[in-house]
Amino acid sequence: MRYSGLKVFTEGLLGNRGWKPVWRDPAPKASYDAVIIGGGGHGLATAYYLAKNHGLTNIAVLEKGYLGSGNIGRNTTIVRANYFLPGNSEFYSHSMKLWEGLEADLNYNVMHSQRGLINLFHSDGQRDAFARRGNAMINQGDDAILLDRDGVRELLPYLDFDNTRFPIYGGLLHPRGGTARHDAVAWGYARAADRRGVDLIQNCEVTGIDIANGRVTGVQTTRGAIRAAKVGMVVAGRSSQVAAMAGLRLPIESHILQAFVTEGLKPVIDHVISFGMGHFYISQSDKGGLVFGGDLDFYASYAARGNLPMVEHVMEAGMTLMPMIGRARVLRSWGGIMDMTPDGSPIIDKTPIDGLFIDAGWNYGGFKAVPASGFCMAHLMATGTSHPVAARFKLNRFATGHILDEEGTGSQHNLH
Template sequence: MSRAGAVATLNALRKPVGASIQGPPALRPRPKGSPVKRRYSAFAIAREALRHHSGWTRTWKSPAPKSRYDVVIVGAGGHGLATAFWLGRNHGITNVAVIEKGWLGGGNTGRNTTIIRSNYLQDPSAALYEKSRSLYETLSQDLNYNVMYSPRGVLMLAQTEHEVRGYRRTAEANALQGVETEFVGPRRVKELCPIMNIDGPRYPVLGGLWQPRAGTARHDAVAWGFARACSDMGMDIIEQCEVTGVTREGGRVTAVSTTRGEIGCGKLGIVVAGHSGRLAEMAGFRLPIESVPLQALVSEPIKPCMDIVVMANTVHGYMSQSDKGEMVIGGGTDGYNGYNQRGSFLHIEETVRALVETFPMISRLRMLRQWGGIVDMTGDRSPILSKTPVENCFINCGWGTGGFKATPGSGWAFAELMARGESPLAAPFGLERFREGRFIDESVAAGVAH
């Protein structure tokens, strides 16, 4: 470049930011009302360290609700936030409100045990959960937020001859579906998890279904990452805003009544897990689901001893080790319906007693804390992603004990359904399948907590 050209370039760069220049987008003024794109990076961390962290902004905004939105989503858990994110990312719909009666991620999103897998038997289930698992692989990059995805592998133990036959069948089905799994013998099981007792008299380990790319993610980070991305797109996340009624005119939803006033909507998405039946009743239809308590616990932290996730369906228990060293333990659902989010020592004792036979070392650990959640179960143990009898109302529920693993895939499919009126991933999971007898029976894969 000549000296005259260099001088001209420098003079152009010295113009005020508001001046009309041809340069990098960062030098142009931001249009009024457009969302701010904030990126986390090593440079940003170093910069804020020098500023004594005074420049960080709130991860997401919590504004007062507007009078009307194109889309209102009830439920600011993982599935609701993922739906909002993909509505904006894939379909350009950003005039969206996500309403939450409590705090963001305070429902099942913050109460699960963070397991991610896709080794389901039926084709529709495998397609949906594998889509979700593949989205988890790049979710941190998509959200510019570390969700701490750890593809450590999930091993489902076969402790009866019936389970051996079932898991061999699932491995063959997964091969046809494009899901990477394999059936492994007891020796390989011991190599994968040395602390396991494979020769127990009551529950010997005869093999297992191994999915190497399955794993875990930090559930809070998933919710926070989606919330931050939605907020950056200009969407409103409205916490402490309980829905008290649904206004309908001519068979369509026109607004939702909340504790913070009435909010008009063009479309309504109900994504409230265990409370789906109550919201559906407000909207004027019924759901074939039941709500059941589910419990989990963690032990005191110990040194790393288990780097995979192990599920033992025979004893309705599963276990993994968190980054902090805690043994994360869960079991099956309670034997009664309810909305109780507290645990019970009887259920905890049953779960731990069975797992101790397979993992004797945990008998010496003390329980650190325990909690409960509310899961929504369908008769075939498969979710509902569907239109409803109310014209512009959509429902996302029935995930049972496997909701967290499906978070990004559920949001992807539900956003497509709400935006376009149809979705290939969601099509098999419509409400009409219960009337037509087209069940997607995943009772073996999804009937226990995982």
């Protein structure tokens, strides 16, 4: 069933009785060409691009809960391509291009909205670092504009320019940055993958990975054994547990990142605003809620919930930067489980076990990466070689010292 405005209209006239299920609910087959563990954004995108780009349709996505039950539905929905290190730069740039065609590609409105993202800076030194970043973005073929204080004031007149603790020197505007509706991304990829014949199997938890003579042969699940010559682990948030089934110990520590949404408000914030000095970023959803977040709670956790110190810190940052949001009320908070790698960059690579692939370590930036992550993971699983834009996301880069540390805080878990 193809979605369109006309279809919505005709269905409306007919009492909306004709809408069909967005995906089938197949029972798992005994064997597939490839299985993907994890029905989140990255796993569903991997399945979609395996089918679309590589013609692999005898594949399944195994999801222990419901599709999109992980971080794809627990984030602040920001889409950007503003990285500066070679390795990250080309990857996120590629992702942005996929985002820009995603609705047409999936025939699903993921509400990708290029509202513009502004990273504020508060000293000459920060300006220089953002200038380096902005130039890297332009060199990559993406867009960036360096705003001075007045330029920021023109776009964001409601910031506290007079009393905030860290005066606003300017900002780096990334016009193509923005947001998308997070759940819709999972559903859009799921529906499109299903339409290409991919089996999406929910409530199917992988309990073991079968390996013989150094090769993967399939997986054990709560719904029976499934044979497959290729297995992709795409389970950020649970990567260490799933990899452990294959005897692997990963360079990953799991952390909590909280985010918040307020009650609905009439439009008041048009852009995505990022306030580095306060680890605070905010945008307003189409429904009207202010969606914002901060830094990690900063202790290893799988609890998917956080504590007050970071909650309060985030609110305090909001109050020093833009006290006009003071009377908005926080409606809901949540925590996502972040796969934190030592250097803050992801892993899309083969493992030492033949046929077993890993897509993990998305840190706190996985949402915007979903299209390129699926694209590159599909390329890797289908061809056995890394896609050029993901070539530096190697599992062994920590051993070799080819670090991708955008933040520069250190490529150790304890230095995030």
